[in-house]
Amino acid sequence: MQVTPADIDAISGLIIDLCGIYLDESKGYLVDCRLGSIAEKHGCKSFEELARKVRTSGSFALRTEVIDAITTNETLFFRDNSPFEAFAYKALPETMDAKAGSPFANRLRIWSAASSTGQEAVSIGISILEHLPDSHRFDVQIVGTDISERAVERASRGWFAEHEIQRGLSPQIIAKYFRPDNGGWRVIDEVRSLLKFQHMNLLEPFNHLGRFDIVFCRNVAIYFTPETRARLFQRISEVMTEPGYLFVGSSESLSDLGPRFMPHLHCKSVYYRPNLPQGVRV
Ligand SMILES: C[S@@+](CC[C@H](N)C(=O)[O-])C[C@H]1O[C@@H](n2cnc3c(N)ncnc32)[C@H](O)[C@@H]1O
Structure with a gap:
């Protein structure tokens, strides 16, 4: 046509x-x-x-x-790798330390906003099992949301084709966290029990999801107009706990959004702490 x-x-x-x-x-x-x-x-x-x-x-x-x-649902496990290093070695331990002694010391809530077919959320789940000692003692919830019904349905199945499993995972991690199933691979229940996927449009209100300690909003705002993008990250910061860790895609930068969105560095990875108390810089 x-x-x-x-x-x-x-x-x-x-x-x-x-x-x-x-x-x-x-x-x-x-x-x-x-x-x-x-x-x-x-x-x-x-x-x-x-x-x-x-x-x-x-x-x-x-x-x-x-x-x-x-919608472009392109994704892979541990995409760009370094954000997951910063997640495991910086955001995760620091968040748990900051919560110690609080009424929610054992609760950890992470949002994969624009989760596509689930690889990002599964990577977060695997990182938690690998890096949070005694993770079963914690109330961990990883919420994946996406506007694509088809992507959410696929993510909820926890099943990945051979070519998907080969993108971003080592043989050791595959053997530990996936089981052969129906010509592909299913993620094990220990990871799946941490995950919940639901359909959601980022343009619409999302306060009903509750508050999050860590947010991954990667490779989606690049498709939005500058106004929609700026408003989205402002609204995301409003549902994050203090100080909160925010990860965006490797080609994205939020420095133009003002001082709340100053980048922080861990090794080669950039992350943001939009709700860091005033005057605190780490
Ligand atoms: C390129 S994928 C990124 C997936 C994953 N975050 C990553 O970085 O690998 C972009 C995803 O954003 C979703 N998306 C696009 N517009 C959206 C919107 N308004 N609300 C929620 N999700 C949206 C698409 O359906 C797609 O799955």
Whole structure:
């Protein structure tokens, strides 16, 4: 199907409203290859017509189809590696030390915002079992959320294909935390019991998720407009405990968002502590 400037306008307006993702004029090919079959299936003669149908039909299924098609779910285990080092050797022990003696000393809540098919959340779970001594004594909850229903459904299964398991995991970690299952690999229950996945749009309120000690919000805000991105990280900081550790993607930086988002370094990894008490610098 041919993609006209009017189609791009209609689809990019729709996608910004649905999930905050910004598509510029150069994304005609993306519209065509990801939404072409959906437009045909729903009898739309143009992408403009598809955008109108999504907005006016009230069909949740059609909206879901479009969101699943337009979102980029690329992910892998221990992506970029160094954030997981900073998590294991800095954020995790310091968070547990800071909580010692408090009424919530044994509770640890971590959010994988934009968890895609679950590899990030599973990597966090494995890190906890590897690095938190006697982790069974703690009440650990890793919440993974994503706007893509398909990705959340896959993450909840805890099952990964051979080519996925080969991205980011050593043979030792595979042997310890995964079991062969149905031609692929299933993550063991000890890890799965720490994880909970749910559908959620980051543009919508998320206070109902509760507060988090550590947040991973990686490789999603890069697709948003600058205003949506700035507002998102501000809202994330509001659901984080003090001081809180925030990890973003390796190509992302939050320094333009003001002094609360000054970067901190651990070895080669950058993280943020948006709720560090005033005047404290570490
Ligand atoms: C490239 S993946 C990143 C996955 C993982 N965080 C990582 O770094 O490997 C981006 C994810 O963001 C999700 N996403 C995009 N817009 C979103 C929104 N408005 N709310 C929640 N998730 C969104 C997509 O569905 C996709 O799974």
